[in-house]
Amino acid sequence: MPRFLQPILAVIAGLCLGLAVTWIAGENPWHVFKILCMGALGSPYDFGMTLFYATPLVFTGLSVAIAFHAGLFNIGAEGQLTLGALAAAAVGALWPQCPSIFAPLAAGFAAVFAGTLWGAIPGWLRARRGSHEVINTIMLNFVAAGLSSYITLYLLKNSETQNPETRAIGATYMIHQFAFFGGAPVSLALPLAIVAAFCVWFFLAKTTWGFELRAVGQSESAARAAGISADNVRIIALSLAGALAGLVGVAEVLGNAGRFKVGFSPEYGFIGIAVALLGRNHPFGILAAALLFGALHKGATALDLETEHVTRDLSLILQALILLSVCAEGLWSWMAKRDVSASGGTGGASVSASRGISTAREDARPTAKKPK
């Protein structure tokens, strides 16, 4: 079946299961579904908020995906985006009179730089020390949280309020917000996200570095034998992943709040993993998946008010069910096998250990008979 069909089916399956859950809870599932749709798309404001939630998800989804193409798991997008946002806010707060031509660029670069750094550290540790990036990125999330709290509360505190947030950045830093979303903060960060997706696609599919990155992700030993430095690729991959996550700082600080608020992120970094999975690690799939998750998030906010038995947490349930459906690899490959007439594709249930030294590839795959 074509590649994009599986995620679509998974979404439908997840939605159906989730709505079935609401039915068990005592609500009319069709009613819930309508609330979700209206909440996500019902008015320019609603759609704008959907896009607003989707934009950071594009960045974190790309971040996770690019690391994944190199065979690495970036669980640290949350920390990377936190520091990215903090960096942008810090530059804006410390240098408020920066001319408006440079201001967003300067803050943007700071955000990317901070994110890159937070990705390069686990990248270097993995490359040079073999220390697994899953553990390091998760731990660095905590470090980033602590660091950003400290800097916000003690160094850059906004003295005008009790909220844990930094001083406002200069007005020249704010980027343009589109007017036709009824007040929803949809800024230039949205086209930036789309451009980023295109750039990531181009990088992976068309450039030499992208080729090497994917080769390392596919087979490190084959890449090494071909002269590719797996160490360098890993560092670059996680650095790029960090940079992409850092761009969330642009969306949040420059395009919305104008300051860094502790805890602003509703787990964008982790939902980015789900977005990447649903989008099959393809930049264009990630755009679609981010939009879907943004819609779910926004659509569910109305559930608290409009239903008796269902709260906004339904969005989490739906996300989880969709993810489970996407990840049901066994189900999909079973279905794919049934496509191939009558019986089995490559080797069925052979008595082999789950991780053989060299997996038994079908060596005698016969060639199709062509009339000469």
Add this chain to the structure above:
Amino acid sequence: MTGTFPAVELRGLSKRFGACVANAGVSLRVAPGTIQGIIGENGAGKSTAMKMLYGVYRPDAGEILLNGKPCSWSSPADAIAAGIGMVHQHFMLAGPHTALDNILLGAEPTRLGLINRTQVRQQLEQLSHQYGLNVDWDRPVEELPVGIQQRIEILKLLHRNAIILILDEPTAVLTPQETGALFHNLTQLRDQGKTILLITHKLKEVMTFTDRVTVFRAGKVTGEAQTSQTNPQELANLMVGRKVLLNVEVQNAKPLPELAIDVKHLNFTGSRSRHQLLDVSFSVKRGEIVGIAGVEGNGQSELLQAMLHPRDPNCRSSGSVAFLGHDATNWSARKIRQLGVALIPEDRHNEGLLLDRPVSENFALGLHRDPEFNCAGILNSRNIATTATRAIEEYDVRPPELTMPAGKLSGGNQQKLIIAREFHRNPKVVIAAQPTRGVDVGAIEFIHKRIVRARDEGAGILLISAELDEILALSDRILVIFEGKIVAEFLRGNLDETTLGLKMSGS
């Protein structure tokens, strides 16, 4: 055949995978207590037929009969229960686990829920004593040399009381002496009533060790004979469908004075292997083929590692490596490649190809930085496609489809793809490690011819192979490696297989 039923009979077995017909009405009979050779090119359908016998695939049509009784399996477990065992060409062992655990995996003897390893150990000691298959039971399998891994695979079958043994290319990794020992064991097994099916491409072994031979081609059985009444040339012709050149004509070398490879006093300790190189020195001139003969696991992999990845921080090495006059001892792997050093890796699945990626990408692997395919960091996919198309046509890679994942090609075609890629740049230095392992006769002829042609065009070629015939046929000079040291050197025409075999085992 006497009045008894054949131990194994296949009647009209057919199997297709989508549009590919793997087997079209395969029929064969194996008498009990015999060794039957099953030969054919890769892609001829012999592995598919055997896998149906072993329960990996279900036949689309036809019957399998054991001792006259029709059988059908839903999985290899059923076949194993019926007494059929198979040793695959690519081993099915769990690397981090010990030999003992690998053998009892799937047939654990339990007492009150705990695995009774002592019992298995005793049984295995007995088996290994009986058949002379010595194995270190307690080391992780991934640390053991390939020849020992194969013994473990065979012991797995014996431990499960297999009556019918299917062995798929078993002697790929053995010296002549070890091969002889293996067949001594198989003969013993046969004399005790076991039936053995030997899938192999080595015609000499078929002639020496089998009672009957079945030839596959293009999904059908094209010939069957009593071994004593046929000969290798006839079998090869039946396999390929045309007259095959079994021994490639090799003119005498005319080496140039320039040194393609110059290795001096190389000492090397790998990070994960316990093997070392001890004071290895040799050189390869341009225009000559130097063969390194040795059983796998005597330092060949370490030699490749030391020569091609000298800067790996996980390894300790000393000595010098020079290519084409340049001291490459501190160079990165990429720089060495850029110099014009081509590598045919010994493990094509793990080191030569990206199995899930299309043929076109695999063709570009390693060449992706060449100006031909790369313009300021952007890949020129059109160039890659046209060049790859021409290359796979020239090297007869089948099927000639650029978008097919490399993992779906047969072993011989995969190897030809790798060679097409590596030879594309007309390299002056070629390092070929086990270039024809698991490759069918037709492709072997092609690969050997290509290597010799490269030599005649001025390349210096280092050939590392466990296949003695190959070393003897192609090499102008032969070095024998044993336990990390070069222990002997011979010139072409100055030795025979027995002497070589003895040196390879250290005497």
